[in-house]
Amino acid sequence: MTELNPASEDLEATNHAPEELPDDSPSGRLPLMDAATALAMLKEGQPLADVRIEKLTLQGEFTAPVIFKNVVLDRLTIKKAIFHEVVEFAKCTIYRARCERKSTFEKSFCMHACKLKGCIFSGLTIQGLARFDLSEFFGKGDFKYCVFQKDAKFWEVTCDGWFGFQHCEFHGLADLRSMSIGQGLTFNHCLFQKDVLFRGISIEKKLDFDVSHFDGMIDLSKAKLRDFVYLETISQGVRQQFAFANAVVDRMLIKPKQIEGRLASENTGDHELAMREYGLLKAIFQTLHRFDEEDWAYYRFKVNQRKSKPRSWLKPWTKLAQICDLVFLDWGCGYGTNPGRAVVSALLAMLFFAVLYAIGYQHFEIDSPPIADLPADGIINRVVYSLMTTVSVFTSGFGGDQFNTAHGWVLIPLNIEALLGTLLWGLFVVAFSRKVIR
Numbered sequence: 001m002t003e004l005n006p007a008s009e010d011l012e013a014t015n016h017a018p019e020e021l022p023d024d025s026p027s028g029r030l031p032l033m034d035a036a037t038a039l040a041m042l043k044e045g046q047p048l049a050d051v052r053i054e055k056l057t058l059q060g061e062f063t064a065p066v067i068f069k070n071v072v073l074d075r076l077t078i079k080k081a082i083f084h085e086v087v088e089f090a091k092c093t094i095y096r097a098r099c100e101r102k103s104t105f106e107k108s109f110c111m112h113a114c115k116l117k118g119c120i121f122s123g124l125t126i127q128g129l130a131r132f133d134l135s136e137f138f139g140k141g142d143f144k145y146c147v148f149q150k151d152a153k154f155w156e157v158t159c160d161g162w163f164g165f166q167h168c169e170f171h172g173l174a175d176l177r178s179m180s181i182g183q184g185l186t187f188n189h190c191l192f193q194k195d196v197l198f199r200g201i202s203i204e205k206k207l208d209f210d211v212s213h214f215d216g217m218i219d220l221s222k223a224k225l226r227d228f229v230y231l232e233t234i235s236q237g238v239r240q241q242f243a244f245a246n247a248v249v250d251r252m253l254i255k256p257k258q259i260e261g262r263l264a265s266e267n268t269g270d271h272e273l274a275m276r277e278y279g280l281l282k283a284i285f286q287t288l289h290r291f292d293e294e295d296w297a298y299y300r301f302k303v304n305q306r307k308s309k310p311r312s313w314l315k316p317w318t319k320l321a322q323i324c325d326l327v328f329l330d331w332g333c334g335y336g337t338n339p340g341r342a343v344v345s346a347l348l349a350m351l352f353f354a355v356l357y358a359i360g361y362q363h364f365e366i367d368s369p370p371i372a373d374l375p376a377d378g379i380i381n382r383v384v385y386s387l388m389t390t391v392s393v394f395t396s397g398f399g400g401d402q403f404n405t406a407h408g409w410v411l412i413p414l415n416i417e418a419l420l421g422t423l424l425w426g427l428f429v430v431a432f433s434r435k436v437i438r
Contacts, residue, residue, distance in 0.1 A: 030072055042066050058103075068092050078103050078124075086128070089114050099124055111135050121146060132157055143168055154179055165190050176201060184227070187212045198223050209234045217241045217264055225249040231258065241267065244277045252284050256296045266300075271308035275301055295337035302335040333427040339435060342428035349424065350390045353417045356410070357386035363408040364389070394421035 033051040041048060045064025052072040058081045065085040069092070076097040081104070088110040097119040108128035117138040123145050130152040137159035144166045151172040157163075160182035167189045174196040179185075184205035195216040198207075202224040209230060215237035220229075221244065229252040241264040259281070261267070266274035282297035306325050311318045329335050333342040357364075361382045369375075370384040397418045406414060 094119055192216060214240045217243060219243040220247045221245040223247045244280050245273055250287050256293055271304040275304040275308055299334050299337045328423060332424055333431040336431045336434050339428055339431035342424055342431055346424045349420055350394050353413050354386040354390040356413045357389050358382045360410040363406055363410040365405040393417045397422050
């Protein structure tokens with residue numbers, strides 16, 4: 001007689017014994033129900049509770065509600081099934097579930113507080129509410145070619161591995177708040193027609209949106225994202241917006257043109273919140289050494305900071321401060337981020353004062369006109385003298401000779417231009433130095 005190898009016996013027992021979840025789910029303690037008996041009861045609309053079922057296949061039409069409560073399902077298969085009533089799995093433990101072919105859920109599909117291991121959801125069309133809240137995925141969580149016609153709620157779902165959606169469509173709200181992902185979360189060629197909520201989500205590795213399309217808001221408020229966030233390759237609808245309030249993220253790949261005009265807080269007039277969100281974006285761009293994008297975020301930060309300060313005509317100095325902030329710091333140099341803007345502002349200012357000097361040409365004591373061959377008070381001599389005067393006053397300030405040769409009302413624009421020139425050149429030096437030093 002051939003003697004059995006104890007090692008082979010152990011291996012065979014391992015292959016046939018039901019898997020245990022990490023929390024030692026007591027799958028063997030529940031009575032075993034035959035799959036055929038379970039299917040017959042489901043067809044009659046009877047709920048299944050406190051049993052263990054192996055190799056159950058849901059196929060064909062189900063006209064009654066399909067209810068599982070505290071059921072252990074090993075190798076559940078759903079293929080070519082049509083469910084006319086609600087389908088609910090409550091506090092169930094599910095091993096190796098497979099959705100092999102397209103199935104339709106005409107009403108809600110609920111997996112509330114379930115434990116799932118090695119499950120793949122593919123080809124599901126859920127016409128009602130989809131709920132996976134408080135469920136735990138052990139290993140990977142895969143959703144492929146699924147269509148969620150109404151809201152899909154993954155609130156407080158936990159997964160110790162990778163969680164991914166491929167070629168899925170979300171026509172209602174996608175609620176992924178407070179999810180906890182041990183590895184990464186990926187979206188590949190997905191469509192989101194309404195808001196996507198990631199508030200409070202925690203992801204240890206990357207959050208990748210690949211080439212997905214978004215028509216609603218991407219809300220990353222209070223999200224804890226410890227690795228890269230990939231947003232550069234998404235496509236955006238006309239009404240798509242972002243929210244980053246109090247997010248914890250250091251490395252997010254996104255372009256300013258994707259955010260411009262799409263920050264929800266800024267669009268709703270909450271400039272204080274928008275200021276904080278642009279501050280976060282500035283820190284992210286600085287971490288990634290993308291300094292042009294950092295300048296853009298800093299500029300938007302300062303604009304919203306200005307708009308967030310309380311102003312009142314009862315306190316006219318606050319209005320004056322706002323105007324000076326706008327004219328000198330914003331228009332003048334883009335809050336130190338745009339030296340070219342300072343140059344343009346200087347040229348426009350000099351052109352404006354040149355027009356004033358040309359009008360008040362007779363208020364200057366001119367010993368000899370700039371062009372002696374032309375009439376002293378002709379249009380050409382007026383233009384040339386006014387241009388020479390404005391450049392001299394703007395660059396040299398109060399040290400120019402024009403103050404000694406002028407009289408009457410032109411002394412007012414001369415003084416204003418001298419002061420303005422000093423300020424604008426100072427702003428140019430600051431902005432230019434900031435660019436070069438960095």
